[in-house]
Amino acid sequence: MVFKRLLGSLGAGGPTVDTVLDPGGARPGSTLTGQVHLRGGDADFDIDHITLELVARVEAEHEDGESEGVVTFDRLTVGGGFRLAAGELRSVPLSVMLPWETPITELYGQGLGIVLGVRTELAVAGAKDKSDLDQLNIAPLPVQEAILEALGQLGFGFRSADLEYGHIRGTGQRLPFYQEIELSPAPQYAHQVNEIEVTFLAGPGGMEVVLEADKRGGLFSEGHDTVTRFAVGHHDVRDWNTEVDGWMRQLVEHRASYGSHAGHGHDPYGHGGHYGHGEHHHDEGHRPGPGMGTAVAAGAAGLAVGVIGGMVAAEAVDEIGDFFEGEEAEEED
Structure with a gap:
């Protein structure tokens, strides 16, 4: 499932980005591949860089109990340094080595309730916006x-x-x-x-x-x-x-x-x-x-396998975008 969002910091005429991961069984320590699809806006824009973040929903224990939030566990630049013309369609290939400790999210095709995502950051003419989020599924070694x-x-x-x-x-x-x-x-x-x-x-x-x-x-x-x-x-x-x-x-x-x-x-x-x-x-x-x-x-x-914070594994697919975007909204506030 792909979550798209217009680059709000650039206005309604800005470019959009859509990261699509290749299908198949990603595993810890393996190479994650796909394409970053860009669509030009109403004018030409200089794309400074395209950066991918691997993010996870993580629980933390503290004196007041437990809380959960988003942790970035890897970040790298996959492209940039070019001009995207108005209305232009361009695809940038991505190839990312997953950390060996990347958590597994499924076993024999059944979700375990772990929420991982790939978040794309597009920097255009000095403006940044974490603009696209995709669910990341990891099979065990x-x-x-x-x-x-x-x-x-x-x-x-x-x-x-x-x-x-x-x-x-x-x-x-x-x-x-x-x-x-x-x-x-x-x-x-x-x-x-x-x-x-x-x-x-x-x-x-x-x-x-x-x-x-x-x-x-x-x-x-x-x-x-x-x-x-x-x-x-x-x-x-x-x-x-x-x-x-x-x-x-x-x-x-x-x-x-x-x-x-x-x-x-x-x-x-x-x-x-x-x-x-x-x-x-x-x-x-x-x-x-x-x-x-x-x-x-x-x-x-x-038995509602993978229940974490009231969210069962099957629902995690539909709600991962809302969860991460909610975290971003709190950061902006």
Whole structure:
């Protein structure tokens, strides 16, 4: 879906811009391609530059509770330095390398409730206006998909996903926010944990998998969170069901160190040891259930998968423009 808006700072006779992304499965670390279509206005205009911003809706925790806003996580110029004649139609190709930590927005075609966008800024004769917004859909990397599928096979269920502002201490995180995929526990762990959160921090050499468990309290103890992480390579071939179940056992048993399974891969960022969230903060008798893709699809059909701030994933497609434009209006005020 494309959101167009006339360049208000240039008046009714100004040029318009329409960014169209190529169809296909964009993934973290891949190249995003498309075309920036320009239509000249009532007069000739000098196009100083065409800049693209990758933006995300992010939640932030603070003393007064939670709030959400828009964060720009990449910005680059894709063209400019030419004159656009009155009424002229011109297309400028775009090719953008997505950050490796770009959040995933869908799994097997089902939205997770994450809102990402590509915003185009056109600078004309010194005037600027963020004038076009397109929804950005990101599919998981193969290793991310394999891990999520294994979690589904082991009986974990998808609850929601969101983007949290801040950094996870001790990791190689580069973006100013991280993605949390919240899962209900598999039956064999339900008596020990309330919820599992999964974060992927990918890089060119591999990926960190950060796992956090909201552990249940006992008769004489309060509940608490435990966190651990593991390193995997982009092309690792493993028995992922066995591997991931081992991770979960280690997490639940609170051996919060860089796991023994990490030896099969490598640390993509050169970090090790203990860590935690926030500077701002094989069960042989288990019968595998449906994969995570099936779980997400079922949730989308009946359980309002991906609910964030009252917006379900299906509605995010129609309301992304209103959300971002609302943020821009507040900035202008």
